[in-house]
Amino acid sequence: MRRHLEAGERIVRAEALHGGITADVRKLTIGTRDGGTRDLVLRTFVNVEHAEDWLNREAGALALLAGSSVPAPGLVAVDPTAAHCEFPSLLRTHLPGRTVLDDEGVETRVPLLARQLAAIHALRPAERPPKYVALTTADTVVTPRGADAAAWAAASDVIRRPVPAYQGRFLHRDFQPGNVLFDALPSRPAAARITGVVDWAGASWGPADLDVAHCSTTLALLHGPAWGLRFAEAYEEAGGALAAAAGERLYWLVRDGLASSEEVRQVSQSWRESGRTELTTRLVEERLNAYVTALMDALG
Known part of the structure; x- marks a missing residue:
């Protein structure tokens, strides 16, 4: 030092x-x-x-x-x-601001997150970072207790398909509320603005859908499945481009949702340590099941 x-x-x-x-x-x-x-x-x-x-x-x-x-x-x-x-x-x-994981003000923060991610994907680096890595397979998925077995089996079949063709973009690879800093006062959540994006250890080259899927999953687990479904819409409203075919979008969304099944305990513990004490492992598992089931109902 x-x-x-x-x-x-x-x-x-x-x-x-x-x-x-x-x-x-x-x-x-x-x-x-x-x-x-x-x-x-x-x-x-x-x-x-x-x-x-x-x-x-x-x-x-x-x-x-x-x-x-x-x-x-x-x-x-x-x-x-x-x-x-x-x-x-x-x-x-050190950047100013703080992470905001509370439910209050999420309707303001989601469009801000979407615009920021679209801006990251718009970068055209002279030298590309390494290609993305996605380790989850249908065989490593951990189905939550009490989950909709049929929906999870169908979702696992989705990621057995060949990887869809995609146009490469500069990816953060862990873009989600825990890695975004806001200038946000608890008394004025509607006035929030982004002051920084941190933790670039996963920076990669790959499909924009993968970053969108990861943020969508995190929002679903933090704030409820509806916010996970909403994020992809907000990203397109912000000018971002996703896969044209519904089946291709489903592939990336489901891949990240299923990947999260392997980390529910770790993620929920970190959120509790950050103040979201009500987010027990069981509650996060229930939200993940509801989100994966909603994806299969909407796009499957």
Whole structure:
């Protein structure tokens, strides 16, 4: 850290930031020579198998985004192989704002999220990031207790189909409310605006539908299935382009919904730690089942 501070600066405080799953995140307050302070953020991957790849992706994405219209952090330093740190780490600038996971004001935030994602997909980098990775298969899906067995079996059959043809776009790959910062006062949720998009470790090249599907699933689990279904509409209203055929759209939406079945416990725990204490694993499973069933009813 000291090698990346200016002369006379020192770390005066470290604060753990909650809500993440794969990385330990700390806000570091830096005391400056003139008696003031500034903040940096340190992301550390502790015993994470793909840390080197993820940190290289994030460093590349932040370099690409510098000077763009997307409000992303600035890269300060990266140590993907833990040559200097105890664990692989990335140091970046601190952005104003906070994540907002509450139900109140979601009707205002969804169009903002859609416009921001469309702006990310509109970027045309001179050098493409690596191709997207989607590991979930029909055999790894974890069907929730009490789920609609017929709907889940049909959904699993959907992702057994060949991958649809697509036009590549620059993807965030984990675009969802937990990685978007808002300038939002609890007393004025309708006045919210986005101040930053963080966690670019999954930056990839692939179909816009995949990013839209991931945000849709997260909204469905956080706020209810109707908001998951609404997000794709909001994305198109914002100028984003999705697959033309309903079956192709269904493929990507279902793929992400089923992928979430493998992470329900981790995701719900992180949301409870962030203040959504009512989001038990069971409730999130019920919402996931309702969302997957709604997708099959609407597009299957």
